[in-house]
């Protein structure tokens with residue numbers, strides 16, 4: 001049976017009428033047209049589908065919309081400010097930290113969460129934090145470089 005839920009997505013209130021068991025990822029991509037969040041494994045294993053819900057990362061492929069009424073959701077599309085990219089997006093671009101790019105939105109969202117919790121992470125802290133985000137292209141060295149550089153930019157206050 002369908003229900004109606006109000007969620008805030010990237011600062012906009014959205015009213016969604018759907019099956020409460022439907023994954024957030026499907027609602028984002030199919031109902032709201034926010035296709036930046038990617039479907040990887042669909043089983044909660046790869047984190048390609050990561051978004052922030054009230055500031056915490058969730059894997060949207062295994063998160064039913066029915067659990068999110070009233071929550072604030074941030075997707076990759078909500079990070080930039082007009083033409084201005086978020087410092088973490090800039091860092092991934094500068095380091096060319098992607099090949100197919102499929103894991104990139106989830107990596108960036110997870111990095112934003114990391115730097116909000118730990119502005120000056122050590123390499124070990126970065127690796128532990130990012131452990132759940134998989135890159136099938138094995139672009140991990142460049143991803144680490146991008147996160148180190150984003151951390152430096154954020155620490156310098158080089159943010160929007």
Ligand code: FES
Nearest residue numbers: 040041042047061
């Ligand atoms: S697509 Fe959600 S964890 Fe892989």
Ligand code: FES
Nearest residue numbers: 099103135136137
């Ligand atoms: S760049 Fe292809 S999966 Fe990471």
